[in-house]
Amino acid sequence: MIPAPFDYVAPTTLEEALTALSEHGDVAKIIAGGQSLLPVLRMRLNAPEWVIDLGRIETLRGVRDDGDALVIGAMTPHSVVAADPLVAEHAALLARATATVADEQVRHRGTFGGALAHADPAGDLGAPARALGAQLVIAGPGGTRTVEADDFFRGLFETAITEDEILTEVRIPKHPGWGAHYEKFVRVAHQWPIVAVGASVKVEGGTIAGAAVGLTNMGSTPLRARAVEAALVGQAATEEACRAAAEKAVEGAEPPSDLNGDADYRRHLVTVLTRRALLAAIADAGA
Ligand SMILES: Cc1cc2nc3c(=O)[nH]c(=O)nc-3n(C[C@H](O)[C@H](O)[C@H](O)COP(=O)(O)OP(=O)(O)OC[C@H]3O[C@@H](n4cnc5c(N)ncnc54)[C@H](O)[C@@H]3O)c2cc1C
Numbered sequence: 001m002i003p004a005p006f007d008y009v010a011p012t013t014l015e016e017a018l019t020a021l022s023e024h025g026d027v028a029k030i031i032a033g034g035q036s037l038l039p040v041l042r043m044r045l046n047a048p049e050w051v052i053d054l055g056r057i058e059t060l061r062g063v064r065d066d067g068d069a070l071v072i073g074a075m076t077p078h079s080v081v082a083a084d085p086l087v088a089e090h091a092a093l094l095a096r097a098t099a100t101v102a103d104e105q106v107r108h109r110g111t112f113g114g115a116l117a118h119a120d121p122a123g124d125l126g127a128p129a130r131a132l133g134a135q136l137v138i139a140g141p142g143g144t145r146t147v148e149a150d151d152f153f154r155g156l157f158e159t160a161i162t163e164d165e166i167l168t169e170v171r172i173p174k175h176p177g178w179g180a181h182y183e184k185f186v187r188v189a190h191q192w193p194i195v196a197v198g199a200s201v202k203v204e205g206g207t208i209a210g211a212a213v214g215l216t217n218m219g220s221t222p223l224r225a226r227a228v229e230a231a232l233v234g235q236a237a238t239e240e241a242c243r244a245a246a247e248k249a250v251e252g253a254e255p256p257s258d259l260n261g262d263a264d265y266r267r268h269l270v271t272v273l274t275r276r277a278l279l280a281a282i283a284d285a286g287a
Pocket of ligand 1: 032034110122124144166168
């Protein structure tokens with residue numbers, strides 16, 4: 001289908017974009033890579049009168065080092081995040097998860113910020129961002145505020161971003177030397193996961209010294225599996241410890257039932273995938 005008609009503006013600065021947003025308010029929609037928004041418009045699930053394109057705002061792109069954190073601009077395409085050496089070194093889980101998103105065409109157009117703002121519970125980037133303790137920087141008419149990933153995802157396709165705000169960048173605390181793996185279970189290639197698990201671990205002298213685990217499509221928002229993390233830290237990095245910790249992945253999860261599988265199937269799947277993800281992350285850490 002063809003989208004309903006809309007007016008289009010492509011500002012070159014964040015300030016201009018915020019002004020356009022405040023002028024057009026609830027009849028405006030931001031477009032980043034368009035990979036999720038355009039299907040929505042084509043199916044006429046949304047019909048904004050204005051579309052504000054962030055694609056010409058260069059300051060929203062790129063990855064930079066900021067001391068203890070990496071900063072990823074909201075308009076940075078998935079293909080750049082997946083290949084960036086700083087992300088590979090300090091937030092390997094994010095690099096691994098991003099590399100599994102869709103296909104190359106989608107990864108070249110789709111953006112990190114767009115994926116987080118879209119907040120699809122089956123999206124691959126929310127759970128790794130949560131597990132790594134990301135902070136989301138949001139600009140609005142009153143200035144800029146920072147929201148912890150734990151508070152950012154509010155519900156199905158719902159975030160802390162309000163109608164007059166723009167997600168500008170995401171700060172990811174560095175995890176140097178942590179092993180990482182993203183275990184994604186799909187029915188067909190290049191698709192959203194039925195369930196996926198992102199795991200990152202720090203191993204010191206054969207003992208798990210740190211763990212960050214996120215679950216995709218196990219609830220209406222990306223989840224952080226804190227019970228799994230707590231069960232791992234201080235344990236020897238063994239298969240038995242991973243198996244026992246993985247059993248806790250269902251705690252607090254409310255998985256959906258759909259044509260790909262019912263909730264009980266997902267509850268079983270998540271324990272299997274968590275164990276696999278943890279073992280692969282431990283191997284990646286060189287333990
Ligand atoms: C065929 C196909 C397969 C896909 N497979 C996967 C997959 O396997 N895994 C996966 O995770 N994703 C998948 N995706 C989605 C893809 O990752 C998208 O890139 C992503 O969901 C949206 O990013 P975008 O930049 O295209 O955002 P857009 O589509 O432009 O925007 C999405 C939403 O976010 C809002 N928004 C965007 N940027 C901002 C911002 N900076 N501030 C505030 N609001 C903003 C928009 O207004 C819109 O509501 C797939 C998409 C397609 C088309």
